[in-house]
Amino acid sequence: MNRNGANPNNVKVVIIGNSDVGKTALMERFMYDKFTSRRGETIGAAYAVKKITRGRQTLVLSIWDTAGTERYRAMMKQYYRNAKAAIVCYDITNNVSLEVLKSWVTELRNNEQDCRIYICGTKKDLVDDGKAKCDVDRDKIKFYAECISSPSIETSSKTGENVDKLFTMIADDLWHEALSSKVSNRPTPIDLCDSAPKRSCCSK
Ligand SMILES: Nc1nc2c(ncn2[C@@H]2O[C@H](COP(=O)(O)OP(=O)(O)OP(=O)(O)O)[C@@H](O)[C@H]2O)c(=O)[nH]1
Ligand SMILES: [Mg+2]
Numbered sequence: 001m002n003r004n005g006a007n008p009n010n011v012k013v014v015i016i017g018n019s020d021v022g023k024t025a026l027m028e029r030f031m032y033d034k035f036t037s038r039r040g041e042t043i044g045a046a047y048a049v050k051k052i053t054r055g056r057q058t059l060v061l062s063i064w065d066t067a068g069t070e071r072y073r074a075m076m077k078q079y080y081r082n083a084k085a086a087i088v089c090y091d092i093t094n095n096v097s098l099e100v101l102k103s104w105v106t107e108l109r110n111n112e113q114d115c116r117i118y119i120c121g122t123k124k125d126l127v128d129d130g131k132a133k134c135d136v137d138r139d140k141i142k143f144y145a146e147c148i149s150s151p152s153i154e155t156s157s158k159t160g161e162n163v164d165k166l167f168t169m170i171a172d173d174l175w176h177e178a179l180s181s182k183v184s185n186r187p188t189p190i191d192l193c194d195s196a197p198k199r200s201c202c203s204k
Pocket of ligand 2: 042
């Protein structure tokens, strides 16, 4: 537990972005290593837990997949409250303007200043296979991500490309944060050399 009563090894990761960008598909690929081409709009939010173990330490990721449709927008704040990381998704085959991506980032930043942000372009397989053209300006998005000091990555939930890489990057960052939080919350060691002159129990 840290000073705020929270367990630094238990962290919340939220997936946000417009409807149909592939948030649920991303979560399902990471959690269950599966992909369904069926479209099933998320109602409110769904969450799943994944434990990541390194040596004798375990990091518990609570991953929140949120609904992208406008009617749930008012509820978003409660979903990303206390999130340590957010994956902000856009569909690389759908001309999502940079402004839409920015609005998600701004809304998040206004509410959760300490949340790490990861920019994720989805449906990479469609472009790689020539089934759709890339409809976003990749350079602009890369530049924007750099401006807000966020990593950016393109993924395919269909093939699995870069999905583990994205979550591993997030887990690594949160792992370091959890460890440094433990270190900074350790009581300051007392320097016995500086304390009052030592006496044995028998000394007067
Ligand atoms: N080819 C391909 N299709 C994808 C990929 N990711 C998602 N899709 C498809 O895109 C559609 C929308 O995906 P969802 O994951 O349901 O989208 P969402 O962002 O969760 O949408 P909401 O729940 O409405 O916010 C589905 O038909 C998916 O199969 C991908 O990486 N490649
Ligand atoms: Mg969904």
